[in-house]
Amino acid sequence: MQDSESRGNLLTEQANPNSTELDCLSPLAFVELCNREDEKTIAAVRAVRQELADAIAAIASALVKGGRLFYVGAGTSGRLGVLDAAECPPTFCTPPELVQGIIAGGEAALVRSSEALEDRAEDGAAAVREREVCEVDVVAGISAGGTTPYVRGALQGARQLGATTIFIACVPAADVPAAVDIDIRLLVGPEVLAGSTRLKAGTATKMALNILSTGAMVQLGKTYGNRMVDVAVTNSKLRDRAHRIVGDLTGCDRAAAADLLERSQLRVKLALLMHWSGLDAVAGECLLDEHNGNLRIALAAAGVGSKSGS
CATH class of the missing domain: 3.40.50.10490 (Glucose-6-phosphate isomerase like protein; domain 1)
Incomplete structure (x- = not known):
């Protein structure tokens, strides 16, 4: 020293x-x-x-x-x-x-x-x-x-x-x-x-x-594009961010984005996969688990091409 x-x-x-x-x-x-x-x-x-x-x-x-x-x-x-x-x-x-x-x-x-x-x-x-x-x-x-x-x-x-x-x-x-x-x-x-x-x-x-x-x-696939799709929805600010991410990327209105988030138990990544692939929450979660939570790879496995937001 x-x-x-x-x-x-x-x-x-x-x-x-x-x-x-x-x-x-x-x-x-x-x-x-x-x-x-x-x-x-x-x-x-x-x-x-x-x-x-x-x-x-x-x-x-x-x-x-x-x-x-x-x-x-x-x-x-x-x-x-x-x-x-x-x-x-x-x-x-x-x-x-x-x-x-x-x-x-x-x-x-x-x-x-x-x-x-x-x-x-x-x-x-x-x-x-x-x-x-x-x-x-x-x-x-x-x-x-x-x-x-x-x-x-x-x-x-x-x-x-x-x-x-x-x-x-x-x-x-x-x-x-x-x-x-x-x-x-x-x-x-x-x-x-x-x-x-x-x-x-x-x-x-x-x-x-x-x-x-x-x-x-x-x-590690914690993002999709430049969006934090693994954000933890733990307060009102982050809930609002989750709604905006889902809405921006899917083109859904706020009500539809809120419905997706509720059905995915506030998991943005799962909500997006469900919307784009048509899978239900259980099947979507299994697919994400198979691909270490990487949304882009899971979408490809489901036969869905890459998506981009507005």
């Missing part, structure tokens, strides 16, 4: 030459500076598009085989992982254990700083053991500066357990190497406020996690 002097040389800890007079800026000048710096997050994500694609393929392959995806981090990085994991069940109707966020310090660290707990590599290794990580799982470690002992311990433990490992950091691999299967480096440069990696590093990390989880779910 790097000592305090060498950590000070990390890209994420350096002073940004564009913000040397940060405390002298007007509010508007401050916003403009942040906006210019944030533009670098787009380029940083674009630069690792192949690594992100490789990670999506690895995650999707693991989930199809019954594996799970774990995000591991501390501080901001840990909170971002927990957030992305928490968004998967309502968006894609996944069981909560499929994508999990692990943060140093546990749930309390989501709302209260617990950075001291990130210094224990053994705790990270213990966290993956406690969740019985195995060879069909994927463990993605997130550490802006790349040196967080908790994250590196979790990754080392995951490798020993045979899991696929992914590292997401905002420093060059040459400065902080990592023994992982897929290495994603989001090089956004020094922060406007030196060392505050909740800024550009956090933004780029959130963008990368959005891409990873959404891309993997698309590969």
Whole structure:
């Protein structure tokens, strides 16, 4: 592990030459500076598009085989992982254990700083053991500066357990190497406020996690076109979204869309299959199960061509 002097040389800890007079800026000048710096997050994500694609393929392959995806981090990085994991069940109707966020310090660290707990590599290794990580799982470690002992311990433990490992950091691999299967480096440069990696590093990390989880779910057939056909209808907003998805894709009026949803027990994907194939709910569900829930493949098996919305 790097000592305090060498950590000070990390890209994420350096002073940004564009913000040397940060405390002298007007509010508007401050916003403009942040906006210019944030533009670098787009380029940083674009630069690792192949690594992100490789990670999506690895995650999707693991989930199809019954594996799970774990995000591991501390501080901001840990909170971002927990957030992305928490968004998967309502968006894609996944069981909560499929994508999990692990943060140093546990749930309390989501709302209260617990950075001291990130210094224990053994705790990270213990966290993956406690969740019985195995060879069909994927463990993605997130550490802006790349040196967080908790994250590196979790990754080392995951490798020993045979899991696929992914590292997401905002420093060059040459400065902080990592023994992982897929290495994603989001090089956004020094922060406007030196060392505050909740800024550009956090933004780029959130963008990368959005891409990873959404891309993997698309590969698993959780969408049809650009519609979230596996959305969990758990409140009035999501019920309205389900009605609109069914109506837009089928051309049905709201009453007919509501009837389809009721007959499919609020399962958008099943409602669409029933409408397009003429199958009842039981037969439609069996067909979807035969094809791992992939609506497009199920439609093809039923002799129905691809459909598109309005």
